Amino acid sequence: MPKQFRAWAGLGLALLLAGALQAQPLVQPGDHVVFYGDSITEQRMYTRYVQQYLLTRYPDYELTFHNAGWSGDTAGGAVGRLERDVLTLQPDLVTLFFGMNDGGYRALDEPTVTGYRNNMDRLVGALVDAGVRVVVFAPPCVDPDRRAPLAEVDYNAMLRALGVAGREIATKYRVPFVDVFTPMLGAQRALKAADADFTFIPDAVHPNAAGQLVMATIMLQGLGAEPPAPLGSYDVTTNQGTGLRLTDGQPRRYEFALTQPLALPFWIEAGSAGAAKQIGADTQMGQRLTLTGLEAGTWQIEVDGNPATTATAAELAAGVSILGGDWSPRAKQVHDLIADKENNYYHAWRRIRLPFEAQPAMPAIYDGLFAADQGYHDLLWDLTQTTSQPTLTVMRAPSSENLALGRPxxxxxxxxxxxxxxxxxxxxxxxxxxxxxxxxxxxxxxxxxxxxxxxxxxxxxxxxxxxxxxxxxxxxxxxxxxxxxxxxxxxxxxxxxxxxxxxxxxxxxxxxxxxxxxxxxxxxxxxxxxxxxxxxxxxxxxxxx
Known part of the structure; x- marks a missing residue:
């Protein structure tokens, strides 16, 4: 992870609370969580990552999630639809992710910030009065390189100011505040410094999978989500370790069995794995492996015969975090099922309940889809109880090219x-x-x-x-x-x-x-x-x- 990002991440990844921390975690067993936001929430991407991680990290919590994102929405608009789209779900915890549209895509001015502050005051106040726990997220950054008008007005300055206003409201109501903006902008700058053409916000406003993973990582840190239990540690020179047992040792190749069942890992798209490491998501979401005594050089790590990552001997000695990736089919099933679940609820809410609310036949359709939503949650609770004891293989990576490529x-x-x-x-x-x-x-x-x-x-x-x-x-x-x-x-x-x-x-x-x-x-x-x-x-x- 680039040093620049680590510096910015240290600033923003810490949980910023406006009041005193409660002894209990922000997400509690049995919680019903609603993600409330604009089109970035409606994209159903960072919400999928957050759900996936919390469901797999805390499989006994039986958490329920719903997405109430609405494209083009603002904090003011959210006040107007709060009862209809959020409070009717009877949530225990609501996350607020507004600000992108509140700034009007114009230069920083105090009336706009004041309007956002007032609307967030009304929104947080209404939720607190309803007995709902609230987490305020600062708005994300934009990529001004992708849209000249945003660069001309320095729209990130506006978003930064809106984040400060959101923190003030969180302070007033003594609810948690998570600064998404600062570490996200820091990550963007660091990655652009390495590659001027890099972006994780292709249209300047809506992050792609890598950008969504950045936001999800920051949010999970802010929610107090713990990293997963480590895979284990082992010293190949003393043949001693914790959590691992050496089952086969060959020249430059070691196989290990886990001594304890492994909880379901966090899965991301293979194409996002490289970006995930750069943004620190592997540290938050990956399962840690520590190996000492290996000869210098680069080593390949496989899980059940499927490539997981590569690392140097020095990196393995310090500990590397392995994301689920392609080696965990069950973890991918959970990821995909969450996407299906969110799409089902979106259909029930936006395509059936709201447009046909006055039709007598609507409740039967909506109730059926909402029952399916509960079925999705039941299935996810079952799947995330899955444990396994995979085989870990660690071997020297070849320095040569593939000599068989294209050969007869x-x-x-x-x-x-x-x-x-x-x-x-x-x-x-x-x-x-x-x-x-x-x-x-x-x-x-x-x-x-x-x-x-x-x-x-x-x-x-x-x-x-x-x-x-x-x-x-x-x-x-x-x-x-x-x-x-x-x-x-x-x-x-x-x-x-x-x-x-x-x-x-x-x-x-x-x-x-x-x-x-x-x-x-x-x-x-x-x-x-x-x-x-x-x-x-x-x-x-x-x-x-």
Missing amino acids: YEVSDPNDYNWGIGGLTDGSWNPGPNGSFATGASADLPKHATIELAEAAPVSMVVVGVPNFGSTRTVRVALSLDGQTFTEVGSHEFALGPTQRYTFTFAPQEARYVRLIWPDRYPDERGYSPNFAFATECTVHTDAD
């Missing part, structure tokens, strides 16, 4: 259906006929595919993947210098079902030919005849140093 190969049982032609060395790990490899359907075993490298090299690492279909079981790797005499260097049995990768590491061996061997299969048919052998990709690398 011969197959003992060629595929006659034009399925996955070239897919073994095309550089794509995507399952399917356009990215994976398949042998023919002959029942004879073993089968093999032999890759010819451009020239002989001291090979020390081969990575093989299998898709989430087919009956592939064991894959063996053998090397040869002349294409005639092969020496086996590793064997791995894949589980039936999930998409997986396995990294074979071994002492460097001079080779020009790399052979994958399928000696057996599972008897179960999963989408295709068990006689086919599949692989998503094979990469070949020289010694890590």
Whole structure:
């Protein structure tokens, strides 16, 4: 994370309270939380991240969430629809995220700030009078590089002033205030300093997934959400650790089993993982792994055979936080289900209840959709109780390029259906006929595919993947210098079902030919005849140093 961002984050990520802190956390067991805001809330993105994290971090709380965001709204407009859109839901806690439209997209002036302050006073006062707990969020920043008029009026100066006004109202009512603006602007400046074309607000106002993750991280910090429990720590020189047990130690490759069940992780889109690390979201939401005693260099971390992250030995010694990413299918199910839940409620509220309120048939439809909303919550409460004890694999990352990329190969049982032609060395790990490899359907075993490298090299690492279909079981790797005499260097049995990768590491061996061997299969048919052998990709690398 850039030093500039850490400095700004330290300013804004701390929970800023206008009054004394209560002993109890801001989000309590059984709470019904309503997100109240404008189009940035209606986007249903930061709200999804906040819900996902709180539901997975506190699975026993049985939290309920609803989104009452309305495009173009202001604090004044929110006062007018408060009873209809929020209080009828009988919330315990309401977050307020207004200000973007309140400033009118013009230069800073005191009457505008005063108007916002007065409307926030009315809004917070009404919620407090109704017995609702309130959290005031400062408005987010804009990206003036993306819209010249916003740069000309310095609209961020207006938003900063509105945030100060919001803090004053929070002070008056002794409710929590979270400064979203300052750390978000700091992150934007730091990322632009590294890349002048960077933005996480493409239209200048509405953040994309990375920007929404910035806001969600700040909000979760402000709500007092704790980081998840660590994965564990281990010293490979003393073979001692906490939470981890070494199950397999090979040259430059270690496998660990968790000694305690692991709670469901936080999942984000793979494309946001890099940005997440830059903005500090992995520290808030990731599960921490600490490994000491590793030799210097870069290491790959896999969870259940799926890539999770890379880190240097020094970084692992200090501890790295791993986000859920693609290695946790159940966590992705929770993320996607929350999106479906929010869309269902939006449909019930905005497409059925409000436009057809006077129609006699409306309540039956709305009540049915609202019952489905409760069903979504019930399912989420069940899913977030899920625990697992995955296998962690830590291995030296290759320093060489993939020597097998685009290289030709011969197959003992060629595929006659034009399925996955070239897919073994095309550089794509995507399952399917356009990215994976398949042998023919002959029942004879073993089968093999032999890759010819451009020239002989001291090979020390081969990575093989299998898709989430087919009956592939064991894959063996053998090397040869002349294409005639092969020496086996590793064997791995894949589980039936999930998409997986396995990294074979071994002492460097001079080779020009790399052979994958399928000696057996599972008897179960999963989408295709068990006689086919599949692989998503094979990469070949020289010694890590």
